[in-house]
Amino acid sequence: MNEIADILSIGMTTPVGLTAGASAAAARAGISRVKLSSIQDSRLQPLRAAFLEDEYLPPLTKGLRFDERPLTSRYRRMLRLATRALQEACPDGDAPPLFLALPETPNPEGPIGASFLEHLSVQSGVKFDLSQSRVFPLGRAGGLVAMESACQALREGRFRTVLVGGVDTYLDLGLLGALEMEGRLLVEGALEGFIPGEGAAFLCLGTSREARRRKCAPLARLLALGQDKEPGHLYSQEPYRGEGLARALGRLFAASQAHRPRVRSVYASFNGENFWAKEWGVAHLRHSQHFEDHLHLEHPIECMGDLGAALGPMMSGLAALGLDKGYRAGPILVWASSDRESRAAVLLGEARGG
Template sequence: MTRGLEILSVGMVTPVGLTAPTTAAAIRAGISRVRETPFVDLRFQPHPGAFVDTACLPELHQVDSRLGFREARMLRLAAPALREAARHLEEPPILLLAMPEELRPEEVAPTRFLEALSRSADVPLDLSRSRCVAQGRAAGLVALAEAFQLIQMHRATDILVGGVDTFMVPELLATLELEARLRGAGPSDGFIPGEGACFLWLGATGRGRRSRIQPVATIEGVGTGHEPGHRYSQEPYRGEGLAESFLSLFASRPVSAPRVQSVYTGLNGESFWAKEWGVACLRSRDHFSDDLRTHHPVENIGDPGAALGPVMLGLAAIGLQRGYLPGPCLVWCSSDREERGAALLCAQEGETRGDR
């Protein structure tokens, strides 16, 4: 477990809010944007989904024509969120961007996408050191682990960790339906497709004070793991990867430290993920409060794919800052394939604003 990053700002675009504060307030109020969509299933019934109103997203100008529909949609989601998170940055930062597993390097050139994002958001980036992490839901936490290393090795002062994804792609929805993974009418073991983008400006402990910026929250540490028996593997599914992430996260944390009070979970409506959550929780039970509160933002915004990790980090940070979320707070995510990740957040000592 590595320690000590400050979240200095958060930018977010989701189906329930076009900024981080409005998203957090809407989810806290129980607002949901799950609706029938224009996309139909194999029975010609509308797919339920949670998508941002296209009219609320910025138009793209001078974008590389080689980017496909999904990447263009992701640019429109990501640009305003990146602009919100980077508004006080003075120098071009490194960006570690979580992206969907389907967007492997051979399918979309990461550098091309990052260049287009920088132009669309009008935010200069250190493109020579920025990269895309195409590892799905856990990618944001994998990127966070890399950010810890870069900052603690003094190879970077400021880093943006973000994620963007959308399921608003007919071909992708059709594939997921054939795999029986989408929520249908009535009870079903499936998820509601969503979309979103979130970015977090991270710095070492004390960075906010030196810049006269009040940090939103502190990330105490991050742990990652790999699940051999993931959804598309032939290996037995034992839930080892998430348990490994938890054990790595808590390895250097004394048992006498405050126990985890809240959890933002990567559960998305599919029962598949419940097993590894149970295994991981049991193996690290000494670190959890008996009165544990769990939060599932996918109930409000659908499953935003690779954006889920950064979105939950942002929501947890805002909740800790505002005082309505008891901490420490655990955030965990699992990808469809082997990647798993977990992070622990706490409020800035003496800086909680109070419940509002």
């Protein structure tokens, strides 16, 4: 799909900042919030993680605290993580739909599904259009998949603006225990693995016409999007060839204008596991003609841990703010790969460049 959409506003809550601006400044400066946590691994060693202190998150609203359906600890924390980020991104007076990425791995305590949207509206006080909102339980790539669906809805004229976001946390003892048993966490003595994190990020998207109607200056522009599936994903028995991300980039570049400059910066979902570096190697090699030789590569997980389903919107927000402030040159590619089959990418540029 090649319909252009503008990023009108951004909201974030991450381990390095409680707003989009603070998160972007910290990420640009390389400030890390990875530290030894109070959680112990199976060897009784403190686990390296990037979790926010509880005091920095808003409490649950009274109505949710006494909901007749018990909310799991992970579910409750995700609501709290998403609250201020959604408030920051949502335009005043609007009630757009929300296309929200959620974790792909089932919570050991129970599922996280569409009811999350209703609870999030109560928790945040943001009145988005619940009847038209959707969840994308796809993990890291989910926010970029949601972004493509949002752009399609804008192109069809169904909405003037759409909220796209993601929220996730690995602060769940059952989940952390399962991941350690799989050998995926960066514990003492491990040669590879990822550092668990948490966060939420939201983007308000609108057409260029809508931005002009509002007399607001967009932060950045979505130039093209692409998604595909990886048959040989992390939990599959199929051979792993890295084809999914390469095909997603192929779709993205096919949708992009032929005369567009080559990609100057990349925001990647590297998290410390070799699996993803191999995948990027295949995709980059196959589409090398679309990249500058001296490519600027960002992988913000390094300083804030793996944000799971929040990662795609968070990286897109960082890229957009970099373009808006002038310290990142476009076009910028953002890509994310989920543990399972979803792979997705988005190309961003300066809003004035269209």
